[in-house]
Amino acid sequence: MSCVSPPDPQALSLPPAFRVDDSDDVAVAVRALEAGEMVAIGGREITLLEPIPRGHKLALRDIAAGEPVLKYGWPIGRATADIGTGHHVHSHNVATGLSGTLDYRYSPTGIDPAHAALPADQRHFLGYRRANGKVGTRNEVWILCTVGCVSRTAERIATLAQGRFQGRVDGILALPHPFGCSQLGDDLQHTRAIIAALAQHPNAGGVLILGLGCESNQLSKLLETTPGIDRSRLRAFTAQTSPDEVEDGLAAVEELVAIAEKDQREPCPLSDLAIGLKCGGSDGFSGLTANPLVGRMADRVTVAGGTAVLTEIPEIFGAEELLMRRAMDETVFDGIVNVVNGFKQYFLDHKQPVYENPSPGNIAGGITTLEEKSLGAVQKGGRAPVCDVIPYGGLARRKGLTLLEAPGNDGVSSTALTAAGATIILFTTGRGTPLGFPAPTLKIASNSVLAAQKPNWIDFDAGMALTEAGLDGAADALWDLIIDTASGRLTRAEKNGQREIAIWKNGVTL
Numbered sequence: 471m472s473c474v475s476p477p478d479p480q481a482l483s484l485p486p487a488f489r490v491d492d493s494d495d496v497a498v499a500v501r502a503l504e505a506g507e508m509v510a511i512g513g514r515e516i517t518l519l520e521p522i523p524r525g526h527k528l529a530l531r532d533i534a535a536g537e538p539v540l541k542y543g544w545p546i547g548r549a550t551a552d553i554g555t556g557h558h559v560h561s562h563n564v565a566t567g568l569s570g571t572l573d574y575r576y577s578p579t580g581i582d583p584a585h586a587a588l589p590a591d592q593r594h595f596l597g598y599r600r601a602n603g604k605v606g607t608r609n610e611v612w613i614l615c616t617v618g619c620v621s622r623t624a625e626r627i628a629t630l631a632q633g634r635f636q637g638r639v640d641g642i643l644a645l646p647h648p649f650g651c652s653q654l655g656d657d658l659q660h661t662r663a664i665i666a667a668l669a670q671h672p673n674a675g676g677v678l679i680l681g682l683g684c685e686s687n688q689l690s691k692l693l694e695t696t697p698g699i700d701r702s703r704l705r706a707f708t709a710q711t712s713p714d715e716v717e718d719g720l721a722a723v724e725e726l727v728a729i730a731e732k733d734q735r736e737p738c739p740l741s742d743l744a745i746g747l748k749c750g751g752s753d754g755f756s757g758l759t760a761n762p763l764v765g766r767m768a769d770r771v772t773v774a775g776g777t778a779v780l781t782e783i784p785e786i787f788g789a790e791e792l793l794m795r796r797a798m799d800e801t802v803f804d805g806i807v808n809v810v811n812g813f814k815q816y817f818l819d820h821k822q823p824v825y826e827n828p829s830p831g832n833i834a835g836g837i838t839t840l841e842e843k844s845l846g847a848v849q850k851g852g853r854a855p856v857c858d859v860i861p862y863g864g865l866a867r868r869k870g871l872t873l874l875e876a877p878g879n880d881g882v883s884s885t886a887l888t889a890a891g892a893t894i895i896l897f898t899t900g901r902g903t904p905l906g907f908p909a910p911t912l913k914i915a916s917n918s919v920l921a922a923q924k925p926n927w928i929d930f931d932a933g934m935a936l937t938e939a940g941l942d943g944a945a946d947a948l949w950d951l952i953i954d955t956a957s958g959r960l961t962r963a964e965k966n967g968q969r970e971i972a973i974w975k976n977g978v979t980l
Contacts, residue, residue: 487511487528488758488936491543496527496559498754498836500936503528519556525754525836525900525917527559539564542757544789546842559838566839568788568825570818571811576803579795585853588773591949595956596735597742597893598675601700605742606672607893607910607956609733610641611726613678613719614665616692617685620709621646624680627719635724638731639675640958642723645908645971650687657977662687663863664973666695667889669704670865673909675733676703676726680719683710698865703729735958741775743956744866746887746895746909747850748782750880752828753900754836755916757846759944760898760932764914765852766945767896767952772854772870779866779890780851781874781883783813787824788841789848793873798855805859809875816976827878831901850898862974866891880905881972888971894956902927906963908971910955913962914948929962 486509487497497511503522508515511530522528527541533553538545547564557563597605611631613624621644628644635642645668649661665687669677677699681689689708696704705722709715747764749756768778786793790810797803814824828837837843857870863886866872876886880903887895888909895909900916902924915921918933930951935944955961963969 487522489530490541490758493540493543495529495531495533495540497530498758499524499526499528516556519554520558522558523836524919527754527836527838529553529555529557529559531555533559538567541842542845544841544845546788546845547839560836561833561838564838566788566825566841568840570824571814574791574794574807576797576800577795578797578803581855582796582853585769585773588769590774591740591770593953594737594739595743595953596958597738597956598672598733599736599738599742600672602698604672604891605738605893606675607958608640608673609675609730610643610673611639611676611678611723611730612668612671612674612908613642613644613680613723614669615646615650616665616679616681616687616689617650618646618648619651619682619685620680620715621648623709623715623719627678627680627716627723630716631720631723631727634720635727638727642727643908643969645969647971647973649973649975651685652980653686654977654980657975658686660863660976661973662692662695664885664889664971666692667863667865668908668971669696670698671888671891671908673893674703675730676723677705678719678722678726679704679706680715681706681708683708739774740771741869743771743774744777744779744891744893745771745952746884746890746892747778747780748880748884748887748895749785749847749850749898750905751899751901751903752832752835752837752843752846753916755933756837756898756900757842757849758916759935760900760914760916761846761849763932763935763941763944763948764850764896764898766941767948768850768852768871769854770945770949772852775869777866777869777872777891778851778854779872779874779887779892780848781876781887782847782878783809783875784817784824784827785840785847785878786810786844787814788839789844792845792848793851793856796854796856798857798870802856802859806856806873809859809873813875835900850896860890862886863889865889877974879972879974881907881970882974884911885971885973894952896952898932904963904966904968906961906966906968906970908969910961911963912951912955926966927962
């Protein structure tokens with residue numbers, strides 16, 4: 471479903487404010503509200519005592535200083551001052567309750583009956599089945615770099631190849647980055663793991679890995695970490711040993727195109743689909759519309775036997791117990807604990823608070839604390855059990871919902887999702903971003919205003935969830951779009967040429 475002409479929220483019969491859970495102390499303004507305006511919520515009429523910006527919160531009861539403030543049925547922080555009914559609730563009167571690492575107790579809730587009762591969709595998408603059994607949603611040739619020194623060379627090869635071989639495959643894509651040299655230890659391993667994982671991605675019908683020759687991320691070591699790649703579809707060389715690296719690169723791409731162009735789309739069950747779950751530029755509507763909508767997509771994929779991957783570990787702080795309760799066994803629970811506390815310790819080791827989030831854009835959009843952001847963000851994981859926890863640069867190993875170690879940064883986390891095997895990324899946003907990544911990236915607007923303002927960025931308007939269509943209607947429409955995209959429909963980012971990667975640099979530079 472496109473968002474060329476999304477509905478005007480002012481013209482719709484929308485409620486003025488929305489409360490997520492019956493126990494909540496706050497509601498979210500669906501539109502800008504004026505002082506003196508009266509809103510009806512939960513059988514009560516609340517008179518607003520000050521203006522409430524769209525996406526921001528209003529108090530539904532008197533909240534004393536020091537009391538927890540509930541949204542989504544969970545605390546999003548504590549009041550730093552007395553807050554009267556009808557007042558604006560935001561960063562001026564609420565603060566986070568997060569501090570450091572925590573001890574957690576394994577207390578599983580079992581499989582959610584609502585998730586278990588979902589029927590499996592028997593439809594198919596048209597994908598590219600690879601020799602190892604994985605299925606791609608695109609058939610492209612990717613040019614990867616061991617080191618940033620050859621990034622421009624890779625881009626030049628891709629540009630020339632696109633002109634020479636246009637139309638023979640779905641695309642020829644250079645994925646440059648600035649790293650690969652002057653790195654040590656785990657930092658170097660992170661770069662190597664991401665490049666190696668991308669080289670094995672099913673959306674790449676052919677891969678050229680371009681090295682320099684003297685870098686820390688040696689080509690020979692990198693190739694040792696790609697056991698899953700089809701070697702007949704791989705070409706690799708170092709520029710220092712080539713008399714003309716551009717011409718050699720073009721020759722390698724021509725060989726790969728000749729192989730990949732023979733591939734054909736074929737009907738594939740939804741169990742072959744792998745989706746990445748991502749949010750960026752979130753606002754006060756993200757947790758009401760786009761994120762729960764994507765959670766329904768995660769449920770549909772996992773019930774069908776497919777794979778969903780959730781990441782952005784610092785953006786689950788304060789909501790991690792919701793995922794821990796859904797761990798399929800104690801080993802997975804321990805994995806969640808380790809990755810959450812490990813990330814918190816990473817912040818503390820660098821003398822940074824674990825709650826240094828939300829971003830300025832998030833705050834302007836109505837998100838007050840990291841707990842509030844996290845409680846909205848984890849909804850992207852739906853209700854499925856968490857079946858696995860994998861490290862940064864790791865490949866998804868099991869069908870179902872996997873938690874991936876990666877930071878919240880849009881480029882870094884979306885690259886990690888692609889490297890993990892996601893063949894489509896569902897990217898929810900309330901503020902908007904033009905970014906796109908190697909896997910087709912569907913931008914899902916949390917509100918209709920953004921969808922109307924940025925139709926060249928946005929693929930789907932989740933604001934329809936607040937209309938009569940509701941989440942059910944929005945879910946059906948988004949599901950159709952996902953299947954169409956998996957079958958070859960281009961995303962806005964693809965049409966705009968927005969395809970890039972970013973690597974997590976977390977160590978010293980020599």
